Amino acid sequence: MQTARRLYVYLLSGISLGVLVTGLAMLLGLLFESLGLGPTGDPLFDRGEGMRQQLTVAAAITAVGLPLWLAHWTAAERSVRPDRPTAAIERTSDVRGLYFAIAMGALLLVTATALSSLIRESILGATAPADAYGDGIGGDIATLLVAGAAWAYHVWLRSRDWARGPMTGGGAALPRTYLYAAAFIGLWIFLTGFTSLMELAGRAILGEPEVGFAPGESWWAYPLADAVSGIVVGGAVWVGHLLYARGLMRDTGWRGASERPARLRLAYFVVASVATAAASLYLAGDAARNAIEALLGVSEASGSQMAGLIALPLLSSAAFGLTSFLHARAMEAEAAELGDEERVETVDRLRLYPLALVGLAFGAFGLAWLLGIVVDLVLPGGRLLSGGDAYRSELARFVPLTLLGLGLWFVRWREVGVRWTVDPSGEAASTVRRAALLLVLAVGLLAGVASLGYILYRLFGALFGVTSAGDPSTELSRAIGAVVVAAGVAAYHGILLRRDGTVRAGAEPPEVAGPGERVTVALVVRGPAGVDDGEVREAVRRALPAGYELAEEAAPAIGRAEVDPDVAGA
């Protein structure tokens, strides 16, 4: 009942907030436009009439949104007032947590987009007025102020909620998801902007403008504006959220106690480290491919173009690689600082296994393709009319991918081997290791089965006389390469999983109770008043280990259901 009411209140609050922010941003945008910050250039129609129409729409939207939001948000805020008996339940509810995560995420997106547009338009206006959109900056400033203020208000509300007492479950985790997702997205936008700026600088130094621009044209203006806006906005979002999270980690109260063991924080470091490592690998492969293509004579790029095609991806690769390294180091340092031995072990595994999987993905893909080329060229093939260079081009593309990918895997997997040698049973019992092995097994099997299915499809087609285009050896060669590599990868990881199972079985402690004997464990559950005891009993029942059951005679009613005054009033 309460959940349904919460869903209604927060859904309507969110929708009406969106309407209100839109209306206010339009009103403020019109004010800025009247102050001379509106669109530039000759208007296509009577601007005065257009502004009056916009004012009408903005006023109507605000007039509808404001009372709707006030009514619902007042109800939401009244329910978390400290003098309310159910305030703690409301404040920590999953629905309120979800609302904050979505509202803060959406408001941050709108604010960041407006700031990005403002920076881009300002740079274009200053460097290449002809390339500027001419929309003016009034609308962007208005959106930035209104959405930014709404976002800041929600951040303040969230801090106030935490100051009133501890939170657990979805009420704490969902807004935390927002915090780390925003930090990761900000990091990615920052890095993309930074590497774009490096590429732009490289092109300027080498005198290689982007394709489609004539000499003398300001080809650099839009890429510069785009890169700078990415660096500023992405950097601000990333650093801001990460510093905020760092502050939470150092909090000595219950908020810090909730933040420090949070798995979402670990997930941020792992995702950032893995994604940037993958980007680094991809870019390094791209640089190596361009270099090999030049060596093999299958590239049409000029000398200076080739220098750019090799140096610029390498620089970007270094930037992503450094970011990956720093995140992995930060994750390790933080775990060591906390002094939790189990977390240190988990973090060490998270440093090794995900990166090994990234390397394996790139390496196995490249290896399957190389094997496919060999099969293609060894089998009697079709009559090639044109495109003999394509094999060299493929070689240039997949040799670096294979060697770089499997090189990374080799380095990480060797460290995994050291961990196994030191503590086989601890490693075999690790969830990180089991998840990694199962993931590779699943992907290997699926890739192998899909490729095998394609081979059988073509074979059956040939048997049943189905006409199909192309040369069978060329078509099937890549699939054969994929089947062989996928089978090898799946078999290797399957063997490791089986060995882990054997080690785990040997390490399990002997049963204390004899066969058929039952033991009774007494539990006392404490929590805030007003909760449905049936829900608590059901939650305990779900959390019991295999073989245990919640005896009804040992589970008396643990609380008294309270009547919510809001519901009673309705």
Added chain:
Amino acid sequence: MVRGMNAHDRSLVLVAGGVVAVTILAIVVVLVAGGRQPETFPADTPEGTIQRYLSAFDAGDHAAVYDFFSAEVRRRMSLDDYTLMVDQTGHDFGGAQTGRVLFDTVDVSGDTARVRLTVERIYGDGLSTSTSRSTSEIRLVREAGAWRIDEPLVWLDPGYFEPAH
């Protein structure tokens, strides 16, 4: 060396050895053994005409490419039209970065011929690399003893042009 290693290190050495072996094998097969080079089709055959047309196209010689079209195609499309169409359309194997053309069959009937080809395109980069194969049928006519392509093409894709007035 292998004897002193544990099982994990031995398996790593085996995997690394396998990877290096496949990589070297691929390099040898493509570079040293020459890979699979296009076979030279006789110039007086429809497939030989298309092969030379593709060579001229890859060399960027628009005038030579234009000469491979039939009189009817050239009547409807000037060399300037064709050059403009190629410049506007560009040619990158239909958006792919590289590709191959394989000869399938040819049907000759009097002074007309239809050549069936398989076009293999390789798209994307890194883990997103993929191939696509499609069949292409090119119509040719025999004019003054030589085969000519009887449809406006940009590489092997249909060309669309605005006749110059």
